[in-house]
Amino acid sequence: MTLRRVVVTGIGALTPIGNTASEYWQGLINGVSGAARITRFDPEKFRTQFACEVKNFDAEQHFDRKEARKMDPFTQYAMVVADEAIKDSKLDLETIDLNKAGVIWGSGIGGLKTFQEEVKSYAKGDNTPRFNPFFIPKMIADISAGYISIKYGFHGPNFVTVSACASATNALIDALNYIRLGHMDVAISGGSEAAVTEAGMGGFNAMKALSERNDSPETASRPFDKDRDGFVLGEGAGALILEEYEHAKARGAKIYAEIIGGGMSADAHHITAPHPEGLGATNVMINALADAHIKPEDVDYINVHGTSTPLGDISETLAIKKVFGDHAYKLNISSTKSMTGHLLGAAGAIEAVACVKAIQNGIVPPTINHFTDDDQLDNKLNLTFNKAQEREINVALSNTFGFGGHNTSIIFRKI
Amino acid sequence: MSEIAQKVKSIIIDKLGVEESEVTPEASFTNDLGADSLDTVELIMEFEKEFNISIPDDQAENISTVGQAISYLEENVK
Numbered sequence: 001m002t003l004r005r006v007v008v009t010g011i012g013a014l015t016p017i018g019n020t021a022s023e024y025w026q027g028l029i030n031g032v033s034g035a036a037r038i039t040r041f042d043p044e045k046f047r048t049q050f051a052c053e054v055k056n057f058d059a060e061q062h063f064d065r066k067e068a069r070k071m072d073p074f075t076q077y078a079m080v081v082a083d084e085a086i087k088d089s090k091l092d093l094e095t096i097d098l099n100k101a102g103v104i105w106g107s108g109i110g111g112l113k114t115f116q117e118e119v120k121s122y123a124k125g126d127n128t129p130r131f132n133p134f135f136i137p138k139m140i141a142d143i144s145a146g147y148i149s150i151k152y153g154f155h156g157p158n159f160v161t162v163s164a165c166a167s168a169t170n171a172l173i174d175a176l177n178y179i180r181l182g183h184m185d186v187a188i189s190g191g192s193e194a195a196v197t198e199a200g201m202g203g204f205n206a207m208k209a210l211s212e213r214n215d216s217p218e219t220a221s222r223p224f225d226k227d228r229d230g231f232v233l234g235e236g237a238g239a240l241i242l243e244e245y246e247h248a249k250a251r252g253a254k255i256y257a258e259i260i261g262g263g264m265s266a267d268a269h270h271i272t273a274p275h276p277e278g279l280g281a282t283n284v285m286i287n288a289l290a291d292a293h294i295k296p297e298d299v300d301y302i303n304v305h306g307t308s309t310p311l312g313d314i315s316e317t318l319a320i321k322k323v324f325g326d327h328a329y330k331l332n333i334s335s336t337k338s339m340t341g342h343l344l345g346a347a348g349a350i351e352a353v354a355c356v357k358a359i360q361n362g363i364v365p366p367t368i369n370h371f372t373d374d375d376q377l378d379n380k381l382n383l384t385f386n387k388a389q390e391r392e393i394n395v396a397l398s399n400t401f402g403f404g405g406h407n408t409s410i411i412f413r414k415i
Numbered sequence: 416m417s418e419i420a421q422k423v424k425s426i427i428i429d430k431l432g433v434e435e436s437e438v439t440p441e442a443s444f445t446n447d448l449g450a451d452s453l454d455t456v457e458l459i460m461e462f463e464k465e466f467n468i469s470i471p472d473d474q475a476e477n478i479s480t481v482g483q484a485i486s487y488l489e490e491n492v493k
Contacts, residue, residue, distance in 0.1 A: 066432030130464075133456040 003180040007415060008256040009248050010089025010241030012081035012190075013353050015340050016052035016234050020084060024350065025357045027339065028365035029388040033218035034340055035232050040196050048210040050217035051196045052234035052341025070134050071147065072111030073194035077237035077346075078144040079151065082188050085239035086152065089253065091186065093152060102156030102184040103145040104175040106167030106191030108345025108402065109200070110141030116199040141345075148188055156184045162345070164402030165305070167191050168238065169348030169410050173262030175242045176410075185247045190349035192237030204233060207272065211308065221342075222369035223306035223335035224313050224383050231307040234341025238349030240356070256356045257412045260395075261292025267405030274312050274401065278319030281305075281399065284407035285323045292411045294395065296324045299331060299411075301364055301396040303351045306335025307342050316399065317377055332364040332391055334384035339368055348400040348408065355396040355412045364389045419466070419492060420485045426461045427481060430454065440482030448481075455479075466492045 013020065016034025017027030027034070034052035043049035059068040059076050062083075068076065082103075086093075118135045137143055142160040149158050157178055161170040168191025175189035204210045211230040213220035221232040248255055265287055267280035274281070289296060304316055313335075321328045336354050343350055358364055370385035382389075394414050401407045416424075424438050431448050444450040444458060459475045462468075466488055470478070478484050 064432055066430070130460060132460070133453040137453070 004182060005245035006176050006179045006242050006259045007245050007248050008240050008259065008356050008412070009243045009253040010085040010091070011256065011353050011356060012084030012088065012239040013237070013350055014054055014057070014077050014081050015236040015238070015343070015350055016054055017339055019054070019056065021088070021353055021357070024353065028336055028354055029363055031366050031368045031387065032339055033221070033368065034234065035217040035220055037217060038196065038201070041198055043201065046201050047205045048201060048212050049214045050220065050232070051201065052232055053196055054236050070138060072114040072138045074107055074111055074192045075138070075144045075147055077194060077235070078105060078192040079147055081190060081192070081237040081239035082148045085188065085190070085241050089241040089243070091241065092251070096186060098153050099155045100185040101152070101154040102175070102178065102187045103148045103154055103158050104171045104178070104187055104189045105145040105148065105160045106169070106171035106345050106348065107141040107144060107160055107193055108162065108164045108167045109193060109195050111139035112195050112200050113197045114138040116197055144192055152188070154188070163406040163408070164404055165342065165344050165347050166400045166402035166406040166408040167345035167348065169262070169352070169398065169400040169408035170264070170406070172240065172242070172259070172348065172352055172410055173264065173408060176259050176262055179242055179244050185244045187242045188239060189242050190237065190239035190352070191346040193344045193346040194235045195344055196233055196235045200233065209309065219369045221308045221338045222371070223304070223308040223338050223367055224374060224377055225370050226372040226374040228308040228310060228313065230309055231337065232341040234343040236343050236350065237346050238353045240349070240352055255415055257359045258415045259410065260294065260413045261288050261411045263288030263291055263409040265407045267407065269405055271405070272403045274315045276311070276315060278315035278322070280405060280407040281316050281319035281401060282322045284409045285319065285397065285399070288397065288409035288411050289323070294411070297327045299324070299395045299397050300391065300393045301332045301355070301358055303355050303396065303398040304333055304335050305399045305401045306367070307337055308335070312401070314376055317381060320381070321378065329380055329382070332382055332384050332389060334365055334367045336365050338366070348398065348410070351398045351400065352410065352412070355398050359393045359396055359412060359414050362390060362392050364391050364393070417489060419488050422465055423462065423481065423485050423488060426465060427458065430458055430461060438481055440480070440485070442481045443479055445479065462488060468492060
């Protein structure tokens with residue numbers, strides 16, 4: 001059977017370096033860091049006292065107070081970016097077939113703040129359960145997709161993917177495939193995360209996953225630098241409107257890029273450590289290229305997972321060299337997490353937005369905070385250090401990998 | 416208006432996001448003030464917290480208007 005083609009017709013972003021897709025893009029090409037001391041709670045006793053928080057976000061600008069109270073921040077973020085993307089797409093909700101409009105969202109964790117607060121208040125009491133009736137519907141990760149569908153009346157496929165830091169890319173790949181197969185014409189897809197809480201910071205700190213560079217938060221996320229010491233936790237959301245190509249053309253939609261394929265794989269190795277030779281990372285890129293029916297040489301830009309952890313950055317570059325051979329040296333590679341921090345389940349969404357904007361503008365956003373080459377990495381690779389580079393980008397690939405050994409890779413092409 | 420009635424009204428205004436003028440004794444939480452079943456449960460819990468009492472489920476079921484809430488609390492809060 002012939003698969004239908006899928007294009008991106010709207011984007012939205014709420015990130016630590018910009019609260020709309022265009023502000024976010026300006027932050028990316030200007031090499032802005034979103035990291036700073038934590039303001040959400042007093043981090044004094046925490047090993048890591050900084051994060052990439054969303055700034056100047058006032059829920060009551062977007063929702064009435066009653067509505068805002070029932071949503072965890074991860075859902076508030078989801079609603080705000082979905083709205084930006086829908087408006088950007090100029091979809092006419094009166095005329096499209098709402099039974100073929102779906103919402104496939106991603107979140108690694110869901111309502112962590114809600115969970116933390118409810119359990120804390122229970123623990124303070126005398127064991128009498130006094131849980132708020134909104135506790136469960138506020139916390140569950142899938143409620144974000146539920147809320148979005150309620151707002152726009154989308155009656156098509158509706159769910160949330162959970163694969164840690166690969167969640168949003170899994171969501172995008174599912175949306176791609178359901179549109180390809182004819183189950184949907186239009187999807188709101190992407191992901192959101194809001195884990196900068198005591199439980200989130202404490203939990204990741206306990207794993208020794210986070211950078212502890214408290215004296216210089218803005219240089220802490222330094223993927224591929226010799227002195228990288230872990231990732232910087234971020235929060236926020238990204239949304240993309242995916243639409244069947246003929247559907248988009250027929251209504252004269254602005255088309256950002258085509259999504260031509262997605263790959264998935266598992267390391268099947270360890271719950272948190274990447275495979276040392278990047279086995280899963282290699283396979284996932286091979287799978288994505290095969291799904292897109294393109295050759296490695298067709299790719300211009302890779303937005304890497306590149307979280308700034310000692311092991312992960314090495315195994316991902318090994319994988320790139322295995323998949324791309326000599327062409328690896330002709331690629332532009334960058335980790336935008338150097339600026340945004342790591343948005344966990346939303347990372348794939350904002351990095352997809354970065355790829356789409358990179359294609360549209362012919363600019364590769366940089367990997368900032370490069371100070372010292374790491375001898376364990378191949379320094380002949382163009383990791384787009386410190387400054388954005390102009391380049392005609394025909395094809396961009398985005399990798400995201402999650403704890404649990406989940407790997408995803410998605411490919412965008414200029415149209 | 417009693418102190419209890421004042422407090423009940425302000426809880427309802429806060430939780431349901433409604434105007435003070437809508438919170439009349441006859442107003443039904445679900446039919447007039449836009450509450451769903453979860454909102455109603457939350458309201459009862461707020462009354463319990465504010466007045467430090469426990470409202471048994473079978474009695475909570477009979478509290479569906481502003482007036483019913485006020486009279487229940489006036490009778491049962493010491």
